[in-house]
Amino acid sequence: MPAVPFADRTDAGRLLAAELAGFADRRLVVFGLPRCGVPVAYEIAQHLGAPLDVVLVRTVRAPDDPSRLLATVLEGDPPEVRIEPDWDRASAVSRAWLDAAVSEALREVDRRRRRYRYGNRPVSPAGRVAIVVDQAIGPGHAMAGAIRLIRDARPSMIVAAAPVASRAGAERCRGQGGLPAPRGRARPARPLLWPGAADHPRRSAGLPDAGHLGRARHYHGLPDREPPARS
Numbered sequence: 001m002p003a004v005p006f007a008d009r010t011d012a013g014r015l016l017a018a019e020l021a022g023f024a025d026r027r028l029v030v031f032g033l034p035r036c037g038v039p040v041a042y043e044i045a046q047h048l049g050a051p052l053d054v055v056l057v058r059t060v061r062a063p064d065d066p067s068r069l070l071a072t073v074l075e076g077d078p079p080e081v082r083i084e085p086d087w088d089r090a091s092a093v094s095r096a097w098l099d100a101a102v103s104e105a106l107r108e109v110d111r112r113r114r115r116y117r118y119g120n121r122p123v124s125p126a127g128r129v130a131i132v133v134d135q136a137i138g139p140g141h142a143m144a145g146a147i148r149l150i151r152d153a154r155p156s157m158i159v160a161a162a163p164v165a166s167r168a169g170a171e172r173c174r175g176q177g178g179l180p181a182p183r184g185r186a187r188p189a190r191p192l193l194w195p196g197a198a199d200h201p202r203r204s205a206g207l208p209d210a211g212h213l214g215r216a217r218h219y220h221g222l223p224d225r226e227p228p229a230r231s
Contacts, residue, residue: 013043020161027156028129030044031054032054032133044131055075055149071083076149080149139169151176
């Protein structure tokens with residue numbers, strides 16, 4: 001397994017920002033997936049001079065198989081709940097259990113909306129390059145949900161950025177099509193994953209938190225010292 005070439009989320013964000021420097025002259029917005037993707041996204045937004053926001057997605061996974069997606073909750077007014085059609089194939093999962101888990105995910109999306117945005121309106125990605133950031137892409141369900149959510153606002157491009165990713169997760173993210181077709185192309189573009197997939201999907205899960213994030217362009221006081229999320 002190759003070594004991870006960064007010390008913490010701040011370092012990972014700065015390395016990604018250098019890789020993404022070619023987008024600096026574009027109309028950008030950077031979205032971080034709370035909790036652990038936000039410190040990485042902050043560094044990218046600071047270095048590229050882009051607005052920063054969060055994208056709120058919660059996934060419900062099978063208790064005996066975290067790689068198996070049962071439902072996804074996407075922020076919105078109202079939030080959108082997507083139940084996987086084969087959810088009942090998961091062992092030890094009843095409809096009552098699933099409903100309770102979805103209800104908890106809805107409450108968490110609302111709590112994070114209030115905590116991270118402080119009453120501010122979301123930043124619109126319409127017509128912009130939307131860089132969506134997490135600390136790692138494992139199965140890729142949360143990042144794929146974020147791409148679907150942002151895609152509906154019609155950005156000019158979506159870039160899924162993470163310091164490490166599994167190949168399976170990377171392919172899941174690339175499979176989220178439906179972006180507006182670039183000039184000269186008849187087919188819609190697929191989201192671009194940056195950088196390429198690696199063989200160490202979860203090595204960043206235990207990284208120490210970066211220091212206080214200071215002030216972002218659209219809201220202040222983004223908290224980063226919280227327990228790891230189950231996103």
